[in-house]
Amino acid sequence: MPNYQASLDRVFWALGDPTRFAIVEQLARQPASVSDLARPFNLSLPTFMQHLGVLEECGLVTSEKTGRVRMCSLNKNKLEEVDAWISAQKRLWTTRFDALDKLLENDK
Amino acid sequence: MPNYQASLDRVFWALGDPTRFAIVEQLARQPASVSDLARPFNLSLPTFMQHLGVLEECGLVTSEKTGRVRMCSLNKNKLEEVDAWISAQKRLWTTRFDALDKLLENDK
DNA sequence: TTAATACTTAGCTATTGACCTAAGTATTAA
DNA sequence: TTAATACTTAGGTCAATAGCTAAGTATTAA
Numbered sequence: 001m002p003n004y005q006a007s008l009d010r011v012f013w014a015l016g017d018p019t020r021f022a023i024v025e026q027l028a029r030q031p032a033s034v035s036d037l038a039r040p041f042n043l044s045l046p047t048f049m050q051h052l053g054v055l056e057e058c059g060l061v062t063s064e065k066t067g068r069v070r071m072c073s074l075n076k077n078k079l080e081e082v083d084a085w086i087s088a089q090k091r092l093w094t095t096r097f098d099a100l101d102k103l104l105e106n107d108k
Numbered sequence: 109m110p111n112y113q114a115s116l117d118r119v120f121w122a123l124g125d126p127t128r129f130a131i132v133e134q135l136a137r138q139p140a141s142v143s144d145l146a147r148p149f150n151l152s153l154p155t156f157m158q159h160l161g162v163l164e165e166c167g168l169v170t171s172e173k174t175g176r177v178r179m180c181s182l183n184k185n186k187l188e189e190v191d192a193w194i195s196a197q198k199r200l201w202t203t204r205f206d207a208l209d210k211l212l213e214n215d216k
Numbered sequence: 217t218t219a220a221t222a223c224t225t226a227g228c229t230a231t232t233g234a235c236c237t238a239a240g241t242a243t244t245a246a
Numbered sequence: 247t248t249a250a251t252a253c254t255t256a257g258g259t260c261a262a263t264a265g266c267t268a269a270g271t272a273t274t275a276a
Contacts, residue, residue, distance in 0.1 A: 093136050143222060223270105242251100
């Protein structure tokens with residue numbers, strides 16, 4: 001099973017669906033089996049599995065099957081990657097304002 | 109102009125498109141007019157504007173028209189919101205492991 | 217006051233994505 | 247060894263999205 005290096009926008013895309021967003025919020029609390037995860041959602045199992053597939057493909061979730069049960073977990077590393085990107089954008093934005101401030105300072 | 113309180117998954121969804129992702133990365137560096145922003149993209153202007161519309165609707169971008177030029181800026185607050193959500197999920201995840209560690213500690 | 221610029225609107229097309237049902241496979245419980 | 251459980255595969259529908267062109271409007275430059 002190769003670890004497809006998903007690009008960040010794919011991760012964002014995955015989180016952009018309300019169902020998948022909720023799945024991630026649930027998995028942040030604790031790992032869970034597919035059916036336990038699926039129970040609160042009013043979706044057919046194949047549909048639900050598709051969402052899990054998307055989350056797994058983009059690296060946000062990992063899963064392992066033992067016997068007939070598949071356990072899913074959140075991959076914290078992917079969250080860190082997202083976090084890092086956001087921080088970088090915030091930093092760029094802030095840096096710009098700092099530079100502007102300095103410029104105005106010099107003008108005095 | 110009402111400020112549509114966009115839910116977070118809509119923000120993720122907006123960032124999930126490569127074009128919009130790139131627009132945000134650009135706007136983090138500096139505000140820009142629509143045509144300046146659009147130039148590097150191989151898209152028709154209407155298509156490009158549609159992407160800007162999505163970013164604006166979800167609150168990631170603001171814009172203001174003066175004369176015939178519309179200037180776009182990043183809304184840092186939205187980035188903060190995203191950041192806060194990610195941090196919360198990471199915290200939940202970590203808390204769980206801390207609890208597990210404590211449990212194992214007690215078992216010794 | 218004409219022409220160019222910078223969007224904007226309208227309307228169409230193709231693809232993707234979210235959903236479903238039905239039927240299958242592999243494990244485990246009875 | 248039969249039945250139930252927990253997915254999994256196959257295949258189909260429909261709406262939403264990303265893309266386009268053509269034809270506007272409003273501002274500014276010439």
